[in-house]
Amino acid sequence: MEYNHKEIERTWSKYWSENQLYKVVEDPNLPKLYVLDMFPYPSGAGLHVGHPLGYIASDIYSRFMRHRGFNVLHPMGYDSFGLPAEQYAIETGQHPAVTTENNIKRYRSQLDLLGMSYDWSREVRTSDPKYYKWTQWIFLQFFNSWYNKKTNKAEPVKTLLQHLEEFGTKGLDAACTQQLSFTAEEWNTWPEEKKQQTLLNYRLAYRSESVVNWCPALGTVLANDEVKDGLSERGGYPVVQKKMMQWSLRITAYAQRLLEGLEQIDWSDSIKEAQRNWIGRSEGAIVNFYTPDQVPISIFTTRPDTIFGATFIVMAPEHDAVDQLTTDEFKRAVEQYRDYVKSRSERDRLADVKNVTGQFTGSYVIHPFSGEKIPVYISEYVLAGYGTGAIMAVPGHDSRDHRFAKKFGLPIKMVVDPGKPWDVDAETYEEKSGTSINSEFLSGLPVEDAISAIITEIERRGIGHRKVNFRLRDAVFGRQRYWGEPIPIYYKNGIPYPLPEELLPLELPQVDAYLPTEDGDPPLARAKEWYYTDDEGNKWPLETTTMPGWAGSSWYFLRYMDPANEKEPFSAAKEKYWKSVDLYFGGSEHSTGHLLYARFWHKFLFDLGFVTSDEPFAKLINQGMIQGTSAFVYRVKGQKKFVTFSKKDAYDTQSLYVDVNLVENDVLDIDGFKKWRPEFMDFEFETEDDGSYRVGREIEKMSKSKYNVVNPDHIVEKYGADTLRLYEMFLGPIELSKPWNTDGITGVYNFLKKYWRLHFDEAGNFCVKDEKPTDAELKTLHKTIKKVTNDLQNFSYNTCVSAFMICVNELTSQKCQKREVLQPLSVLLAPFAPHIAEEIYQRMNSGQSVLLARWPSWDEKLLEEDHVIYPVSFNGKTRFTLSLSKSLTSEEVEKAVLAEPKTAKYLNGKNPRKIIVVQGRIINIVI
């Protein structure tokens, strides 16, 4: 009987689903494990082969741990709000909910083919009002909270109100937009509106001005993704940077905790490092410089020790004080420069270091220590949002300042001695080591000491103070979009108020188009009945921006615990059982976005007592990207002829993309190609000498337009899900990015066929015997159990697959068809290739599912060797091997190797200078 993947996979997926074998319920008698995939955005292109890489890996791990007695929560859902659906809606007029629903159906049917062990009863969709009701509810918790730096946690606004009523801002240490100072008496006399306005300064969800990509022609804000070279991708219109009133979440309040939390979690160092850099904690000082008219300019520096080398000041062009500082003579030039900067994205401003730009304001400040007059410039390399939006430029010790000084002919002073010859005019010395020079009282001090000495002096003189600064900015939370969660806020006389909880969910309204209004308001402003009616019957306008894509994905993992709960986002009892995600699989492209926001929300929910863990994802594994391998055919220009890859250089050709699904092992399916592109029906194909037409290859991003998107469906159809699963794991280490290439897939398909044949006799009858296995057979099995178990614990899936291949190759040559060997093997294979393993296991066990089998254990005694094959090297070059008893000591090994005749040959009469014996491993003789 031949291995028939279609029938086997159909049979068992139906069986698992009918018997609800993947359904998971809280069971206090079993240890829990929460294994999660980053849920996909259901795009119109469907699931491609890159998606399942992580899904298969997590599924294998989930199944493995179920065999080992864990109660595993392994859910799946959809991150179904997002820009592409809205873009598609703008183009076609179809409601995003409709296209999203279709895409989800397609994803689901594709996922169903892959044999995933998801408990689908827990499915979550972020665009489902039953779900986003609770996203809105969490937003209201943010709105109704403030961050108390004294208790170091978020608290309800109620406790803030009590404090303000009793003490005003005295003794208040809160995360806020602006440092305010008022007494309790003042507060208590303020009208309601002023109080509300003031509270916004402290709320964790608040409104503030932030810079956006504004496209006047489209009347909307664009994502960075939608802007190419300063023009909108859609239409090619100019894009400018514009300040806009926006909702933000005060993530900066959590900066320190987000940084410290990284210590407790098992994530790769690179992702932790990325988060650390994103948070960007730096220690330094704020220093005030004054103009002769006593106008202060406050700067932030991490190198206050270099203050004597400060030869000019640079301010962000958007800095509030620029107008005041610009002299009449420079007004025009400054205005022009500011216009130029508006056309530049933040990334352009920071990345473009070759092109140094800036403008003198006409003003000077007095250096607080030297008393010299130093000029004030504006330049795009200083950002308004970082630090104080102004820097003291020290060209001797900062490369950006150095380039600026060179360009504008400003003095460069050396104030740190590198301890080696250095031409500071040619090159800046940036390292934070050396000794202060030319710095009055700092001279002679090492950098670290100079920093503390100067800060002490700055504080003593009252011109500044020590400061810990974070690069992290508050997270802009409003989007000028339709397809997102409506923000549950209404405005009464311009003041935002939360919608009463019982009105949630605030559902997305119907609109006539998914574009901004003519006045430039977001699409929700098109809705007719978009207002809130209060108890007195007053109608108040609702917020018209929606939440960003990351809102729903910041807490979905909690909803899986209790997805149908209508009274609360999730019950305390279920949260207590599942706690947090033990193992999270996802792409490293989310390292700073989603993973930071989710940690932030989780810490906030922890502060309010809704979750009992401080970090949401204990362990994280980043799977690599799967790239496309595009294929090309070569058309001879002007002729009805294609020429094969190796002969193309003999002609003047034009390369055309060909659908990679029509190519196998670089050989084109010519008939298939003609069917796909009927216009080439009567074309001639000049082939290789063996008669095949070979395509050219190029590795690039997987994209529909390059015809290199490989859909798992075809592969599942042709080889089956088990083969696809094994193949994706066999491709290489899970964390590595790699191009997709189906060339090797026959290797794993052959392996499954070979595995299948182990259980059948010549006549094709199922044939597993109850004979006692030989020691060699047992050794083959047990070393495989050991290897696969250990490798799975290290998430080394590719080496598991080769271990299976070695095992099956050995059992085949041993002609082993014994139950005692084959039955444990089927359990080992079940997480990887569940369908075939189930078929084999059930044939051996009359009707019990392999999913319920216990994971086999290995017997170390069966694996012990009594001899070691020592490689013998001379001066590091391996010359021969020597089999010696394992029990020999180093001295005995040394004796044995010297007694070996071959040794004399390589010694060639010389005496060994040194003999290194690593017991059980290697012998190296140094001559």
Next chain:
RNA sequence: GCCCGGGUGGUGGAAUCGGUAGACACGCAGGACUUAAAAUCCUGUCUGCAGAAAUGCGGGUGCGGGUUCAAGUCCCGCCCCGGGUACCA
């Protein structure tokens, strides 16, 4: 630009602690079975030189240095590719 990864045969990769580089596959070449094909099985396959062969000698893990008895692995300096860079998710 900055931050984070990666680079090993024709290809994907293995080498888990610094200890025989190339496991396991793909591809390719040759062979068996077959009228033929498919399927299956066997043999070879990093590379240069010598040899009929067994084998021997040398080179070799992106490039250039270094540490070490021993480096794909550790250190220093480069090159190339991929990801992120705050409104793609």
